[in-house]
Amino acid sequence: MAINSFYSKGNNSNSVVDSMIIGRNDQRGFLRMDVNATLTFKFCGADDVYEGASQDLSATGLRFVSPQKVSVGDMLDVCMKPGIDITPPLETTLAVxxxxxxxxxxxxxxGVLQQNDPA
Structure with missing residues (x-):
């Protein structure tokens, strides 16, 4: 199932996702969760890896802080490793x-999380 249809507000097939949808008085489609984890990122097509600290995460977006300058429109390959070994890392592309x-x-x-096609 494509990620866009899975997270669609109109798709009522997943009660967990449905429970994350917030009220109509907010413009956001999904609740933001505070997530404090170390992450690494690189500019798409580049080899240099930088570090950051996540601040929050939603079904469609991510916010983090880093000493590395980033610009609107940049595409970043991001890897966020949670503090629990049984949880796999989030590896995605982020459109700033x-x-x-x-x-x-x-x-x-x-940034907005981009759909990554499985290899």
């Missing part, structure tokens, strides 16, 4: 939609 420089010189990056 917002970047804000913080007071301490880091960058807060928000």
């Amino acid at each position: 939609v917002r970047v804000t420089q913080t007071n301490d010189g880091q960058y807060e990056v928000a």
Whole structure:
């Protein structure tokens, strides 16, 4: 099943996903969960790997902080490893939609998770 149809608001086949859908008074389609985990990322097509710290995650997006400068429109290959060994890492491509420089010189990056086709 394609990820877009799985997470679609109109698809009522998954009660877990349905429970994450939030009220109509918010523009977001899914609840954001605070997730504090170390992640690594690289610019698509590049070899250099950078580190960041996740802030929150939803069914369609991710927000993290990093000292590495990132720009809106960049595509990043992201790997986020949870603190529990039985949970597999999240490996995805992120389309950057917002970047804000913080007071301490880091960058807060928000992006939309892209569908990765299985190999």
